[in-house]
Amino acid sequence: MTEGEAARAAEEKPSRNLLMRVVVAAVLAPLAIAIAYVGGSFWVALVTLAVIGLYVEWLMIIGLARDTRVVTYGIVAFALAGGCLATGRIEIALIILCIGLLATAVIAPEQRHWVAAGFLYAAAAETASILVRLDVAKGFVTLMFVLLIVCVTDSGGYFAGRGIGGPKLWPRVSPKKTWAGAIGAFAASLIVAACFAALDLGRTGPLLLLGGMLSIVSQLGDLFESAVKRRFGVKDSSHVIPGHGGLLDRLDGFVAAIVVAAIFGLLRSGADGVGRGLMVW
DSSP states (O other), X not given: OOHHHHHHHHHHHHHHHHHHHXXXXXXXXXXXHXXXXXXXHHHHHHHHHHHHHHHHXXXXXXXXXXXXXXXXXXXXXXXXXXXXXXXXXXXXXXXXXXXHHHHHHHHOSSOHHHHHHHHHHHHHHHHHHHHHHHOTTTHHHHHHHHHHHHHHHHHHHHHHHHHHOOSEEETTTEEEEEHHHHHHHHHHHHHHHHHHHHTTSSOHHHHHHHHHHHHHHHHHHHHHHHHHHHHTTOSOSOSSBTTTBOHHHHHHHHHHHHHHHHHHHHHHHOGGGHHHHHHOO
């Protein structure tokens, strides 16, 4: 291959990757939204499968995915907890997750603190995602608000970063991220929040504050996952999603945002009104 051909191939690769990302997202996003709209056991099943994937990918990153006991104990705990959360038995679900945390950490042959961290990460994602949707009045709207904030944060950061460039945000952890991308992501989140307010789905001021805050949290979640991968010398958590890498690569921002959103809603309205607690001010 000549130097010119190599340069053209290098230029075409990002374009192919972007096209693949768009095509896969166009298929998966409507499916996830439809399941979220239906809610109930369908949403619980999707979330449970996703967090099991997150947990397994975390174990892959730290080099323990071949330990069948650590994997199995985690899967069983998440499946049982999901069933309890679906029926509103939140206390039992939390007890199961605590037992699962202790069991996986104790039986892990090494890297026990990293195993525990991965279990907690997936457990928080499962609990928050299900609790938000359980709110009959505002669950779906709240879920869509968080999801869209995360999506435009990711897209806005990508296009602003590539189009504007400039100083890097944290080159040691994520060499491609720039301050321009971070600011573009933040601005995009405010637009989404303003649209929700225009549709009378919440008050303008609180929604703008929440949108901006969740955008920042989403970006921090992305950086956190990048830092973990860099710590273990891993580029992608897996290749399960074409053009996107693994579930951790795709859901890192959402996990951070939905957990923070659920905490806000829980503190304001309790476990039965997490969605209302976030969206109604």
